Amino acid sequence: MDNKDRPDVTRAEKRQPPGPPVHNCWDACQVRGTAFGLMLERMRDGIVLQDMSARIEWANPACEAMFGWTLREMQGRKPQDFLLPPDKRPGPEAIAAFRFDPERSLFSQLTVTEHIRRDGTRFWNQQSFSIIDMGPKDTDKKVVITCRDVTEQVRNEQRLGTARAELEHAAYHDALTGLANRKRLGDFMQSARVRAEIARGRLGVLQVDIDKFKDINDTFGHAAGDRTLRHVAAALCATISEAELACRTGGDEFLLILPETPSKAALLERAEALQKAIRAPLTIGARGIHVSVSVGASLPDPCEVTDTEALLHMADQALYAAKDQGRDRIVFYDAHLGRRLQAEQLLARDLAKAVTDCEFGIFLQPQLDLTRTCISGFEALLRWHHPIRGILPPAEFLMAAEKNGCLADIDYMSMNLALDALATLRREGFSDLSMSINVSSSILADVNYPGLLDWAMQSRGIPPDRICIEILETTILDQDGLDVMTAVDRLKRLGVRVALDDFGTGYAGLAHMSAFDIDAIKLDRSMIARLEEDPRNRMIVRSIIRLCRLLDVAVVAEGVETGGQLDILRRSQCPMIQGYGLARPMPVSEAIAWMHEMRASPHPPFLGLPESSASDEGPNLRA
Structure with missing residues (x-):
């Protein structure tokens, strides 16, 4: 059937002469000056028309502004040749060989690519690709790309990603020492491996407390106290394997959780090695600080039911016993220490009476x-x-x-x-x-x-x-x-x-x-x-x-x-x-x-401070 006999053939198709593709599709489509043309001209998003080999045939003014190139300068060129940064640009042969594949997922999703403007500044370009099929020939197929500068959004997402990673790390780690915190400890102690080690009686716990830490702070200052905490944390990290956990649980208190600890002797040996590492000289300024720690040790009895909380409590009881015995000691929890629980029972009885009375x-x-x-x-x-x-x-x-x-x-x-x-x-x-x-x-x-x-x-x-x-x-x-x-x-x-x-x-x-x-x-x-x-x-x-x-x-x-x-x-x-x-x-x-x-009082004695200077941010506080 001839074209004149096909009712679905438009006049534009009948008028189109044979030959190579028209590069200025803007004029070919006869839309300049029409409402559609004005819309394309005034869109904030960039619009690019390419052939299947990715050569640019037309781009709207927003696209020219975004790229820094005029339409005349871009026509006939492939964007890979000038829009991709040099460090991400394919070789000339790969650019020349490139053709769009209509079956690729490129045409069903948004892509965000880092591009470079004419002046050398880089930006992030969000692109949406679609194919226009204008006839049976390959040259009748065009690719329309909608472009949007999303640089600020990408940078915000990158900043948020960094902040999220930092917050995730902060949620599970102590900010000063980098050791695990109580949240990480809780997760670790609830793991199946740890529970299995408790059942086998092979989960060693060392509760560590810095001796006379308050004296270090009072004598040398809080900066020295922080250095001391980091010194102890470094010693803990140096003595553990990847399967073990070191955490900071309080101001100057630390915990070591040691799976596969075979015996009391092995646990005490680990505690002695830790004390030795912590005794290494610590110099702050021109002064040396002697650092020692008290250690409470506990190991579950496989013949008795022991949960994680009880095991930690046993180590804590042993720690206080070590401090009571003169510090710089290691104490293993035993039945004698268990008698302290009787004091807790007495406290419980007193509490019941206190509520009633x-x-x-x-x-x-x-x-x-x-x-x-x-x-x-x-x-x-x-x-x-x-x-x-x-x-x-x-x-x-x-x-x-x-x-x-x-x-x-x-x-x-x-x-x-x-x-x-x-x-x-x-x-x-x-x-x-x-x-x-x-x-x-x-x-x-x-x-x-x-x-x-x-x-x-x-x-x-x-x-x-x-x-x-x-x-x-x-x-x-x-x-x-x-x-x-x-x-x-x-x-x-x-x-x-x-x-x-x-x-x-x-x-x-x-x-x-x-x-x-x-x-x-x-x-x-x-x-x-x-x-x-x-x-x-x-x-x-x-x-x-x-x-x-x-x-x-x-x-x-x-x-x-x-x-x-x-x-x-x-x-x-x-x-x-x-x-x-x-x-x-x-x-x-x-x-x-x-x-x-x-x-x-006309002058409330808040903190006994003098009146603030005018340069301070916020209200003055009277003496």
């Missing part, structure tokens, strides 16, 4: 709003008025309370005492103060907790926005994420604020900020303590404060004790602080008297 009270520690230079609220800190041992802080009994199932009862008691204290402060005329209340996983798991909290606030006439519930990062890690998220959501619906406590203690805090709807974070005192000596720590703290400001998340710096720390925090625009530098925790009656003193 309401032997608990709260101390209040003020929080200073640096923006307004005023006290914005208090944190309620639980204390046990033990009839024999005196006033005990939570660290003395909370672990035992959790083990014995009375932690939730203590939490509810603490909640009511804190709300009573705030109600008393409000009656004294301090109605603008807030109260921060610590909660445990036990109380968060109670579905009745939000309702009881709501009733307790209403019965005292306390607005919900005056209450901030503080949740430890460890609470989030130890609980199922969905349960904690639900608990936080229930609290938020009440109108109370939620803060993430002890932020920056080695867990994946940034991930928690994105996963949970929190109102504030509390920078852990361990980060604040190193502000003046550790530039990297300062940069991290400033970055966290800046990020929280962008996310509209409040920041409270805990453990502020020196003027230098406060000055750094003020210049970093940290909105709120608390710590011994402001005031120690005090009974409610003393807190009320303290507030009256602050109100009466």
Whole structure:
């Protein structure tokens, strides 16, 4: 059938003369000046038309601007010849031989390629390839490429990738020493291999603590203390194999987990080798520091059921025995040390009586709003008025309370005492103060907790926005994420604020900020303590404060004790602080008297600092 007899043949096809492909398809398509033509001319994305050999036939103005070449200069050339950077450009023969393959995945996905402009600057080009079939001949097939400069997006993704890798590493490693942290330790101890070694009685544990580390800090300074920590970490790394794990679990405490330890003698031999490596001379400046460590060792008994927590606890008990015996010692856990558990049982009995007899009270520690230079609220800190041992802080009994199932009862008691204290402060005329209340996983798991909290606030006439519930990062890690998220959501619906406590203690805090709807974070005192000596720590703290400001998340710096720390925090625009530098925790009656003193004094003695210079960022703090 002739073309004149085919109804589907357009006039353009009938008019097209035979011969080589037309290079100026813009004119050939007769679209210049039409709405379609104007659209192509004014598109922000670049449009390139190529033949199947990749020779450029036409490009729109956006493409000319993107590449730095005019259409006339590009026509007839292959982009590989001038758009690819020299270090990524194929040879002349490969460029000449190139042809598009319609079956390739190139035509079904976006590609991002690094290209080079005429002026030599490199950029990332996102391209979409499609084929236009204009007739039966090979020369009738054209390739249309849509180009978009995504350099900024690619660079942002690269920066995010780097940050993500750093955060992933930080989530499992200690920032100062590079050793594994508690999160990595937890994962390692739950592995099938470790559990099998415990069952065989062949998992050695060495708990290591630096002797008189506080004296090193006090005598030589915190920089020397950090050097000492890195010195010990290096010795640990030098004595372990890839199958073993070294981690930093606290300020000056370390752990070695040693699979395939055949006997007590072999474990003690490893401990002695470690002590010898740590005793290697450490020189700081012109002075030498003698470093020694106490070591607690434990090995599971294959005849008894021992879990990972018990094994670590055994090593911890042995460590304290080593320190009690004069330090620089190695102690292996045995039945004699096990008798110390009897003391824990006594503590459990005392705790049960304390809950029944309401032997608990709260101390209040003020929080200073640096923006307004005023006290914005208090944190309620639980204390046990033990009839024999005196006033005990939570660290003395909370672990035992959790083990014995009375932690939730203590939490509810603490909640009511804190709300009573705030109600008393409000009656004294301090109605603008807030109260921060610590909660445990036990109380968060109670579905009745939000309702009881709501009733307790209403019965005292306390607005919900005056209450901030503080949740430890460890609470989030130890609980199922969905349960904690639900608990936080229930609290938020009440109108109370939620803060993430002890932020920056080695867990994946940034991930928690994105996963949970929190109102504030509390920078852990361990980060604040190193502000003046550790530039990297300062940069991290400033970055966290800046990020929280962008996310509209409040920041409270805990453990502020020196003027230098406060000055750094003020210049970093940290909105709120608390710590011994402001005031120690005090009974409610003393807190009320303290507030009256602050109100009466024209110059509140915050940290005893002189008035800040005008060049500082943030508000001045009066002496």
